[in-house]
Amino acid sequence: MVSLSTTPFFPLTAQKTSPSSTRFQPKNNNANPFFNNKHSKDPTNFVCACIAPPRNNFNTQDSSAIQFNGSSKSEQLSTVRNHEDDSDVLIECRDVYKSFGEKKILNGVSFKIRHGEAVGIIGPSGTGKSTILKIIAGLLAPDKGEVYIRGRKRGGLISDDEISGLRIGLVFQSAALFDSLTVRENVGFLLYEHSRMPEEQISELIKETLAAVGLKGVEERLPSELSGGMKKRVALARSIICDTTKDSIEPEVLLYDEPTAGLDPIASTVVEDLIRSVHIKGRDALGKPGNITSYVVVTHQHSTIKRAIDRLLFLHKGQLVWEGMTHEFTTSTNPIVQQFASGSLDGPIKY
Numbered sequence: 422m423v424s425l426s427t428t429p430f431f432p433l434t435a436q437k438t439s440p441s442s443t444r445f446q447p448k449n450n451n452a453n454p455f456f457n458n459k460h461s462k463d464p465t466n467f468v469c470a471c472i473a474p475p476r477n478n479f480n481t482q483d484s485s486a487i488q489f490n491g492s493s494k495s496e497q498l499s500t501v502r503n504h505e506d507d508s509d510v511l512i513e514c515r516d517v518y519k520s521f522g523e524k525k526i527l528n529g530v531s532f533k534i535r536h537g538e539a540v541g542i543i544g545p546s547g548t549g550k551s552t553i554l555k556i557i558a559g560l561l562a563p564d565k566g567e568v569y570i571r572g573r574k575r576g577g578l579i580s581d582d583e584i585s586g587l588r589i590g591l592v593f594q595s596a597a598l599f600d601s602l603t604v605r606e607n608v609g610f611l612l613y614e615h616s617r618m619p620e621e622q623i624s625e626l627i628k629e630t631l632a633a634v635g636l637k638g639v640e641e642r643l644p645s646e647l648s649g650g651m652k653k654r655v656a657l658a659r660s661i662i663c664d665t666t667k668d669s670i671e672p673e674v675l676l677y678d679e680p681t682a683g684l685d686p687i688a689s690t691v692v693e694d695l696i697r698s699v700h701i702k703g704r705d706a707l708g709k710p711g712n713i714t715s716y717v718v719v720t721h722q723h724s725t726i727k728r729a730i731d732r733l734l735f736l737h738k739g740q741l742v743w744e745g746m747t748h749e750f751t752t753s754t755n756p757i758v759q760q761f762a763s764g765s766l767d768g769p770i771k772y
């Protein structure tokens with residue numbers, strides 16, 4: 422199943438104008454949330470895709486600990502414990518390179534995201550964290566290197582819709598809601614547009630999904646009537662809602678780009694707990710297990726790292742320079758990690 426830009430069911434080609442639905446009409450016409458994305462001015466960038474056939478034999482154990490070898494000069498990584506098999510790998514980036522014009526952003530990034538993982542990508546500003554998320558989501562193509570989705574090499578951006586088996590959703594930092602649509606219409610957008618579910622059933626599902634992210638009675642509000650934290654929760658609801666009438670529900674990986682940026686500490690905690698609660702290892706506000714198989718969070722916030730992430734990938738100058746479990750982050754002897762963790766001006770990271 423192809424995924425989206427902000428929701429797992431987003432159509433392959435992005436909307437160039439406000440959504441025009443046969444089931445609902447926007448109240449005004451300034452609504453394309455995809456123009457709000459941090460770097461993209463061209464809506465045609467918002468094609469998406471990903472997937473590969475289902476593979477059985479998932480290992481649902483936590484990921485193994487991988488730690489940095491302590492050498493900041495070589496910035497080499499050593500894997501302390503290898504997985505015996507890769508049958509639980511949902512996404513793999515292998516030696517990914519990306520430049521924008523003359524500017525080299527990613528310089529050979531490799532990592533795997535496994536079934537059940539909660540992974541964070543951290544590192545200094547401009548080091549390519551959002552870029553790698555967009556490459557995973559299929560919004561950008563790497564210049565070199567490959568992305569494998571459940572063991573299958575992704576061939577392109579929108580060309581992958583014939584393969585299925587994993588949904589990948591990207592939750593943008595800006596929440597990227599359609600301004601002219603109500604919360605109900607935003608959350609149910611793709612079900613209204615692309616499913617055969619009856620409207621009543623969609624409405625019920627929207628209500629349930631909003632309740633799962635702790636929002637009740639806001640269905641008919643416009644995004645402008647919500648706080649920043651509420652918008653992020655609506656965006657999260659839109660990402661996790663899915664067509665429950667389908668025979669099989671595919672596993673889903675959610676990619677969060679700075680989900681707590683701009684929020685006060687308490688609102689951040691709410692969002693961090695929500696991210697945990699919609700994961701398969703969590704429980705939502707209604708006490709039900711979440712349906713997000715694995716997730717990846719790009720963040721700068723210590724609270725988010727501590728509260729919502731189990732394993733960290735540290736990117737610096739377009740390379741993976743450290744990876745390890747979250748509890749290893751603050752005790753790492755790697756000077757890059759130490760400087761970043763302490764916020765010191767002295768160290769290898771220069772601005």
Ligand SMILES: Nc1ncnc2c1ncn2[C@@H]1O[C@H](COP(=O)(O)OP(=O)(O)OP(=O)(O)O)[C@@H](O)[C@H]1O
Pocket residue numbers: 460461521526544545546547548549550551552553
């Ligand atoms: N579509 C694009 N066109 C041109 N340059 C881009 C584009 N997307 C990203 N960049 C540039 O690539 C670099 C990396 O951007 P990216 O957003 O991936 O960094 P980041 O690590 O997420 O940064 P931050 O932590 O500040 O959000 C930046 O210099 C950015 O300006």
